[in-house]
Amino acid sequence: MTRTIARWILALALGAVGVLHFTQTRGFRVVVPDWATEATRMDKDAIVIASGAVEVALAAGLIALPRERRRIGWATAGFFAAVFPGNWHQWRTGRSTPGLDTDARRFGRLFLQPALIAWALWATR
Template identity: 45%
Template sequence: MTPPQPAEAAAHSGRSLPRLLGQLALGAFLLLAGISHLTFNREAFQAQVPAWVPLNTDLVVMLSGIAEITLGIALLALHRWRVQIGWLVAAFFVAIFPGNISQFATATDSFGLNSDLSRGIRLAFQPLLVLWALWATGAWRTWRKSRHRE
């Protein structure tokens, strides 16, 4: 028996193919970002940890990398719990937002973001990541439907 193709899997789950592909793309993005936290971009991520965080910057980078890897794998593999995972991913993006704000406020260069404009554009994309997680996993739609039932 061959595994279902993405279109078949989406149809079987009652989800649209764009949402399924969005979920898989976000999972791959998080998995790669997490791996980069632990390997080749470790120093760049350390530069983004705000000075007010009372933990060792390398520890913060390692823990956030492990979280990203875990969330990425969950998005790629645990479709049954996609709604709950969507909320966790959205919460993770909200939790790391202060680091992006700090990078902007302190004018810290990292990842080629070496101007206020480039750092500001990155800030604008963080809420889009939250929306992507909620849309692709159906978390927002599920929440809206539950509100209408009450």
């Protein structure tokens, strides 16, 4: 039961943040490193929208596809690992977003990413 609750909380958080990527695109652009636009051939807005869409899809999968929860858990963990360079970039450049407006908060955010990876794997095991 605890893992089920943790999975639902993770899904709701992912979905909410994913929706924010659509409504607050400009605020998330500062997290996208310049090299990511070259690597993906997408502009920063498109990367923000795409990552939001992935978050919403993962959230939906965590809730709607219980038989696939382990695979979706691994995909979610992979997504959290994939966006870590953006968190690192934000900390190194000192760029603020809502709630991450100090160097200490941006640095602390770096430690949240491994916790999210562990959470995704644990909640879907």
